[in-house]
Amino acid sequence: MDSSEIAEDFRDALEDLKSNSKAEIDNLTVIAKENTAHAQALCKVLEQHIKTTRPEWKLPALLVLDSLVRHIGPPYSTYLGQNLFQTFMNAYTQVTNATRRDMEAVFRTWKQPRTGSRDTSPVLAHEITFRIENALDKIGALNQQPRTATPPMPLPLPLPPQNSVSAAYLLKELQSHTPQTFTPPPPRIFTPPPLPQIFTPPPQPAPTIPTFPSQPMAAPIVPPSALLAALRQAGLSSLPVSAVPATPAPPALAPALLPTGPSGISLTNESIRVRRPHLIAQLYQHNPNQCKQCGRRFPSTTAGSDAKLKHLDWHFSVKTRISDNTTVNHRSAYLDEIEWTQLRESSDDAERPLNTAEETQKEDVWVPMPSNSALHNVPCSICMEKFVTVWHATAQQPVWMDAVLVGGKYYHASCYEEVHGGSGSGGRGLPVRNGGRSGEPAFKKRKF
Amino acid sequence: MSIPGLSGGPPGLSEFDPGQGEDASPVELSVRTHSSGPETEYRFEASFTSPVSIKLLSGSAELFGTELAPQVAYTFAGTKAAIFTWDGAALEVTGSPQSAHGTGDTSMNQAANIHFALEDLRVAAEQRHGQGPRVMVVGPENSGKTSLVKILAGYSLKMGRQPVVVNLDPSQGLLSMPGALTATTMATVVDMEEGWGSSPISGPSAVPVKMPLVFHYGCQKAGGSLGLYEQLTRRLGWAVGTRLDEDRDAGSSGCLIDTPGSLAGDHALIKRVASVFSVDIVLAIGPEALYNDIKAQFPDNVPEEKPVHVLQLDKSSGCVDRTDAYMKQFRQNQIRQYFFGHPGMSLSPFTQFVGFNEITIFRINEDQQPSTTDLISDDSEDDDEDDYEPAPVSTAKLERITPSLMLQNIVLAVTHANPTDNTDNILASSVLWYIYVAEVDESKSRLKIISPISGRLPMKALVFGGWPEGVPDLAA
Numbered sequence: 073m074d075s076s077e078i079a080e081d082f083r084d085a086l087e088d089l090k091s092n093s094k095a096e097i098d099n100l101t102v103i104a105k106e107n108t109a110h111a112q113a114l115c116k117v118l119e120q121h122i123k124t125t126r127p128e129w130k131l132p133a134l135l136v137l138d139s140l141v142r143h144i145g146p147p148y149s150t151y152l153g154q155n156l157f158q159t160f161m162n163a164y165t166q167v168t169n170a171t172r173r174d175m176e177a178v179f180r181t182w183k184q185p186r187t188g189s190r191d192t193s194p195v196l197a198h199e200i201t202f203r204i205e206n207a208l209d210k211i212g213a214l215n216q217q218p219r220t221a222t223p224p225m226p227l228p229l230p231l232p233p234q235n236s237v238s239a240a241y242l243l244k245e246l247q248s249h250t251p252q253t254f255t256p257p258p259p260r261i262f263t264p265p266p267l268p269q270i271f272t273p274p275p276q277p278a279p280t281i282p283t284f285p286s287q288p289m290a291a292p293i294v295p296p297s298a299l300l301a302a303l304r305q306a307g308l309s310s311l312p313v314s315a316v317p318a319t320p321a322p323p324a325l326a327p328a329l330l331p332t333g334p335s336g337i338s339l340t341n342e343s344i345r346v347r348r349p350h351l352i353a354q355l356y357q358h359n360p361n362q363c364k365q366c367g368r369r370f371p372s373t374t375a376g377s378d379a380k381l382k383h384l385d386w387h388f389s390v391k392t393r394i395s396d397n398t399t400v401n402h403r404s405a406y407l408d409e410i411e412w413t414q415l416r417e418s419s420d421d422a423e424r425p426l427n428t429a430e431e432t433q434k435e436d437v438w439v440p441m442p443s444n445s446a447l448h449n450v451p452c453s454i455c456m457e458k459f460v461t462v463w464h465a466t467a468q469q470p471v472w473m474d475a476v477l478v479g480g481k482y483y484h485a486s487c488y489e490e491v492h493g494g495s496g497s498g499g500r501g502l503p504v505r506n507g508g509r510s511g512e513p514a515f516k517k518r519k520f
Numbered sequence: 521m522s523i524p525g526l527s528g529g530p531p532g533l534s535e536f537d538p539g540q541g542e543d544a545s546p547v548e549l550s551v552r553t554h555s556s557g558p559e560t561e562y563r564f565e566a567s568f569t570s571p572v573s574i575k576l577l578s579g580s581a582e583l584f585g586t587e588l589a590p591q592v593a594y595t596f597a598g599t600k601a602a603i604f605t606w607d608g609a610a611l612e613v614t615g616s617p618q619s620a621h622g623t624g625d626t627s628m629n630q631a632a633n634i635h636f637a638l639e640d641l642r643v644a645a646e647q648r649h650g651q652g653p654r655v656m657v658v659g660p661e662n663s664g665k666t667s668l669v670k671i672l673a674g675y676s677l678k679m680g681r682q683p684v685v686v687n688l689d690p691s692q693g694l695l696s697m698p699g700a701l702t703a704t705t706m707a708t709v710v711d712m713e714e715g716w717g718s719s720p721i722s723g724p725s726a727v728p729v730k731m732p733l734v735f736h737y738g739c740q741k742a743g744g745s746l747g748l749y750e751q752l753t754r755r756l757g758w759a760v761g762t763r764l765d766e767d768r769d770a771g772s773s774g775c776l777i778d779t780p781g782s783l784a785g786d787h788a789l790i791k792r793v794a795s796v797f798s799v800d801i802v803l804a805i806g807p808e809a810l811y812n813d814i815k816a817q818f819p820d821n822v823p824e825e826k827p828v829h830v831l832q833l834d835k836s837s838g839c840v841d842r843t844d845a846y847m848k849q850f851r852q853n854q855i856r857q858y859f860f861g862h863p864g865m866s867l868s869p870f871t872q873f874v875g876f877n878e879i880t881i882f883r884i885n886e887d888q889q890p891s892t893t894d895l896i897s898d899d900s901e902d903d904d905e906d907d908y909e910p911a912p913v914s915t916a917k918l919e920r921i922t923p924s925l926m927l928q929n930i931v932l933a934v935t936h937a938n939p940t941d942n943t944d945n946i947l948a949s950s951v952l953w954y955i956y957v958a959e960v961d962e963s964k965s966r967l968k969i970i971s972p973i974s975g976r977l978p979m980k981a982l983v984f985g986g987w988p989e990g991v992p993d994l995a996a
Contacts, residue, residue, distance in 0.1 A: 126795055127761070128826065165758065168765045333640025337633050339801065339829040341811075344633040351636050352606045355678050356580055356587075366709055366727075367589030369678065393724035400868040401723035403858060403972035405953045406696075408936045409755070412733040412950075413762040417682055417707030417769070441722075448975060463720055463731070470722055 075113040082107075082114050086121045089132045097132070101139045108147060115140075115151035119159050130163040131171050138178050142186060142195050153200040160204050179204060363387075404463055404470060437485040438464065438471040447482075454487035553577065554611045556622055559629075561604040562611055563838050564620040568598035568849055572615040579609030584667050585631075585674025586710045594712045595863065598846075598853055602838045604628050627836040631668060634803065634831070635675040638774070641800075642681060645772040651764055652683075652774030654797055658790055658814060659805030661781030664839045666692070668805065669778045670716070673706050681773035682707045684760055685716075688753060688793065689780040690987070691740055691847065695719045695732040697858060697931060697954055698851040698988040699739065701752050703760045704732040705770050714862050725865060733759055734951040736933035738884050738985010742780045742789070748884065748947060750792065755948050757796035774800075784810055791817045794828065802830045852991045855931060858954060859970055859994065870974040871958070876923050876965040879977060880939035881932065882946060884985040885917040918943040921984070923967055927957045929990030932982045939981045946981045955982070956994055970994070 082103065089096050104114055118140070122133045137159070141149040152159070164175055182196040183205070194201070335351060337343050359369035361376055365387050370376035407415060441461055442448065451458050452475075459472035459482065476485045556562050556579075566572035573595045576588040581603050588594065588603070593614070603611060604626060613620065641653040655672070657665045669685060676683050686703045687694035694702050695716055704716075708728035711717035720729040735752045742749050764771045777797060783790055784806075794802060802818065804811040811832035818828040842850070861867035937949035955977070959968035971977065 126826075127798065166761075168761065170765070333637070333644065335636040335640050337637040337640070339637055339831060341832050344630050344637070344831060344833070346633065347629050348633060348636070349606075352632060354636075354639075355632075355675060356606065359678075363589065365589060365592070367587040367592070368709060369587070390724050390726060394726065397723050399723070401721045401861070401865075402867050402869055402974070403861075403953065404720040404722055405973060406719065406734045406951055407731060408950050408952075409733060409759045412703075412731065413759050413766065415705070415731060415763075416767055417705050419680075419707050 075110040078107050078110045079113040079117045083117045083121060086118065086133060086136065087125075089136065090129050092132050092135055097135050097139050100136050101143055104140050104148065105144050108144070111147045112151055115148060118152070119155055122159050122163055127163075127166045127168070127171075130167055131174055134160070134163060134175060134178065138182075141182070145186075145195075149196055153196055156196070156200050157203045157207075161207055164208075176208060179208070407463070437476060438473050439475045439477045439482070441470040441472055442482075450482055452484040452487055453481045454483055454491055457484070459484070550616070551612060551614045554613055554620075554622060556581070556603075556605045556609050556611065557624065558608045559604075559606060559626065560622055560624040561602040561626050561628070561838065562613075562620065562622045563602040564596075564613070564617040565600045565840070566596040566598065566615070567618050568853065570616060570618075571595050571597040572599075572613065572617045574603065574614075575612040577610040577612050579605055580607055581605040581609040581611065582674070583712055584710075585671035585678075586712055587674075587678070588712065596713060597863075598850060599713075600840050600842070602626075623837070625837045627664075627834050628671075630833050631671045632675070634833075635672055638672065638676070638801075639679060642676075642772055642774065645774070649768070650772070652681075652772045653801055654764075654775050654777070654799045655801045655803060656777040656779060656790075656794055656797065656799045657803045657805065658779050658784050659781065659810070659833075659835070660784050660807075662839055662841045663781070663805045663835045665689075665781075665805060666778050667836070667839075668803065668833070669776045670710065672776050674710055676773060676776075677706060677709060682767075682769040683773040684763060684770050684775040686756065686760060686775055686777040686797070688742070688756075688783070689778055690737045690742065690749075691780060692850065693854050694778070695730055696734045696951070697736075697933075698854055699737055699931075699985060700933075700951065701735045701737050701756055702732040703756055703763075703775075704730050705763065705767070706730060707769070713864075714857070718862070718865060721861070721865070721867060735948075736935065736951050736983055736985060738933070738983065738987050740987045742782045742786075750789075751948055753793055754796050755950075757793075760797060787813050787817050790814060794818075798826075799828060800826075802828060803833055804830060805833045806835045808832060848989070851988050852994075855956070855988065855991050856994060859956060859972060867972070869956075869970045869972045871968065871970055872974075872977075873966050873968055874977055876967070879923075879967070879982055880979075881921050881923060881927070881982045881984055882918040882943070883921045884947070884983065885919050918946055918983075923957075923960055923962075925960050925962065927967070927984065928960045929992050929994065930957050930984060931955070931988065931991075932957060932984050934977070935981050935983055937981045939979065941981065946983065949981070952978070952980060956991070958994070 082100070085096075085100055085103070089100070104111070107114060118133065118137055122130055122137065125133060137152055141152055160175070160179065164172060167175070179201070183194050183198075183201050185192045186195055335348070337346075337348070356369070359371050359376070361370040361372050361380055362368070363370070363380065363383060365384075368383060370380040370383070406412075441459075442450070448461075449458060459475050461470055462473055464471040472482070474485050476483050476488050478488065554562055564572060564574075573593045574588075575593045576590050578590075581588045582605070583594075583601055583603050593612075603609075606628075638653050638655065644650075645652040657668055659665050666689070673683055673685050682705055684703055684705045685694065688701055690699050690701060692698055693700045695704055696702050696719065706716075708717075708730065711727045714727075716730065717727050718725060718729050719732055733756070735756060737749060737752055739749075760775055764775060775797065777793075777799070779790075779793070783793070784804075790802070793799075802814055804814045811830065815830045818830055820827060820829075859867065859869040932955050934952045934955060935946060935949040936952055937946040939946075941949075953972050955972075956970040957967055958970055961968070969977075
């Protein structure tokens with residue numbers, strides 16, 4: 073049997089892999105192990121599969137990769153290591169955050185020695201892992217960056233390069249490494265690991281089998297034994313049936329897209345054509361308490377009345393602001409990708425000003441950007457640096473973050489605090505808008 | 521249908537049958553009362569120049585899923601719309617619609633059923649802290665895709681949801697310019713009079729503003745510059761996926777994707793776009809053949825695949841063909857509104873002069889249509905049953921251009937990318953804001969531009985895609 077046939081079968085098997093089924097992954101590992109002569113072709117198929125499969129199926133495929141490099145090692149680790157940065161990071165950018173955590177967990181184990189092996193060298197060589205580690209670090213740095221002084225959604229001002237790690241960065245990074253040639257590694261002696269090891273689950277921080285909240289899917293219907301049987305038929309595997317672990321219970325059934333719900337509508341062409349007048353009340357009569365200004369409805373409960381009161385307050389405050397607004401308005405800038413993904417909408421009956429502990433901390437101190445455009449470039453009167461303008465989602469206007477207005481002059485809150493408020497631990501002297509922050513070191517803004 | 525001031529001809533293309541409704545023929549500028557029975561709708565067309573004002577006197581009524589407040593006069597210009605009532609309503613119509621009639625022949629039951637089916641999925645998603653339904657609407661031009669998306673969005677807002685609305689149709693903008701592909705999380709009521717509403721402005725707004733994520737595609741047709749459309753779609757899909765994943769409210773609400781009519785003819789592209797957004801449900805509006813073709817892309821006899829439900833919806837009899845002239849006026853209106861606002865929310869952009877040497881303008885070259893063989897990946901062993909073959913790599917090219925008279929009256933996208941970035945980054949960069957080139961002064965080597973933001977133009981890459989077409993009298 074030549075490489076292309078085996079590779080073809082391997083790809084078919086990969087395409088059937090739609091969950092983190094250990095049995096299926098182990099089967100694929102066994103197949104790969106028995107066909108080390110065709111390792112190069114199989115690796116290419118696996119890489120291609122990880123690259124092109126749907127995001128929700130990337131993790132199972134990566135677990136196959138993990139299994140090959142962990143349980144078989146060379147030559148698979150050599151072949152797969154060559155393009156691992158692209159393979160891993162490409163997938164990483166496309167999957168959900170939960171999956172990213174899982175991928176990170178898997179990645180961490182690659183830097184450690186094989187479990188149950190006397191060899192202390194890591195699963196994958198440092199030269200292979202460090203680039204991924206670097207890239208993940210940079211993203212991690214972005215995620216964990218204390219955002220106390222930075223606004224929740226900074227206007228897309230040019231960020232210093234170390235901050236601008238983003239999808240764009242990753243993309244660039246990927247693009248700069250894309251053209252890869254598949255050079256065969258120097259021949260190595262293949263020492264098969266003891267067979268039982270293949271079937272012991274890695275006791276290391278095993279990749280938690282994630283449930284895919286975003287991607288409900290049905291349990292795999294094809295039992296792994298059937299898959300193996302098919303492969304055996306194809307002459308691919310000489311594994312005795314008994315070695316195949318008993319078909320595991322299918323992974324907990326993720327709640328699939330239910331065909332019918334409380335409404336009694338199923339997603340069929342017939343069902344959506346049935347007239348259901350009784351449902352319409354949910355849009356109208358269930359919420360009889362209507363805002364006379366915009367038509368929005370609220371339930372006739374105490375909570376509904378409260379929400380309506382807040383909503384009316386919002387109408388009032390907007391009207392007041394519109395009539396008080398003597399200056400002209402203009403369109404604001406759009407956000408960039410990262411800022412937009414971090415944006416959270418607030419409904420117009422939301423609490424205003426923000427008063428939850430978490431948000432007060434995040435929101436910090438701000439003043440509305442002066443509407444007089446002559447003042448737009450006014451710097452802090454203490455450090456003479458300009459203010460950071462951001463769109464404030466709750467206030468619905470552009471604001472200067474970390475700023476205070478005292479006696480007609482604008483200051484950085486931290487500068488003002490430092491000069492007038494003593495040590496900065498209490499921030500007593502700080503006239504703040506939204507409760508301000510306390511205990512925040514006041515030195516970050518000053519540059520001497 | 522005719523646009524006053526452009527042709528003056530009879531409303532030949534209008535699908536409205538004047539004999540059908542109570543308010544049969546177009547009326548003179550006047551105040552009339554129209555009473556609609558339960559589950560009927562009042563269809564009207566208001567021209568750009570002669571607005572129509574409609575007030576709900578009694579009962580309840582909604583415009584594309586957004587309920588009218590009682591006794592509030594809403595003014596419509598350049599609008600073709602229908603006011604539907606579930607329980608019956610009396611409307612007061614002021615002004616002279618180009619055409620208007622009432623009818624009970626609507627497809628609202630289908631829309632409502634879809635909504636409640638989606639709502640079931642959202643409730644389930646909420647309970648398991650999972651993701652709500654991701655819905656894509658596909659259909660030919662003028663089949664009511666945007667209206668359906670609006671109805672579904674409006675209903676879900678009524679139920680307290682925050683769906684992400686994605687517009688993949690470059691021929692009309694959503695909270696932005698024509699030529700843009702956007703995603704917006706809707707958390708507040710959709711503007712009755714102005715399409716969806718307004719993107720953020722520097723001051724207060726009576727209808728809450730909505731923040732879109734904007735990519736500038738700069739071509740009219742979805743396939744115009746082949747790879748670029750998919751490249752931007754993937755970027756948008758990444759951002760939407762991340763947002764849905766991290767934003768609990770939006771995540772359980774899911775997303776609603778509007779698509780261009782041309783997509784209905786490219787089934788493989790439908791499948792790829794659906795995969796980018798992890799779509800659960802495809803709503804195919806219109807002919808059964810289209811439904812069958814799309815259905816074939818998502819076979820449901822693959823048990824272990826995430827099911828993609830394909831549903832066929834009837835095209836509403838209220839759909840009217842929008843002529844090129846109307847669409848052009850619609851776009852120019854959209855561009856004007858970006859800079860100058862709309863009635864009730866006027867904006868003043870800033871006029872400034874910039875030297876040719878202060879800016880870097882790139883032109884997207886869509887002429888270089890790649891041959892089909894370039895598009896197919898070199899993995900020739902990929903046979904047709906490989907559904908997830910890599911999407912074609914963008915072959916769009918960026919060319920740095922010196923300002924010339926060609927730019928006059930054109931809208932340029934100020935991207936987030938730096939002029940020194942590589943061209944792929946610039947092409948795939950989201951938009952900061954748009955500027956309008958009011959004048960190109962070649963002798964003084966400077967441009968007169970209109971910008972919504974004051975101050976110096978940031979050192980960002982400006983992108984010009986050749987679409988939308990120029991608006992000659994914007995500054996006038």
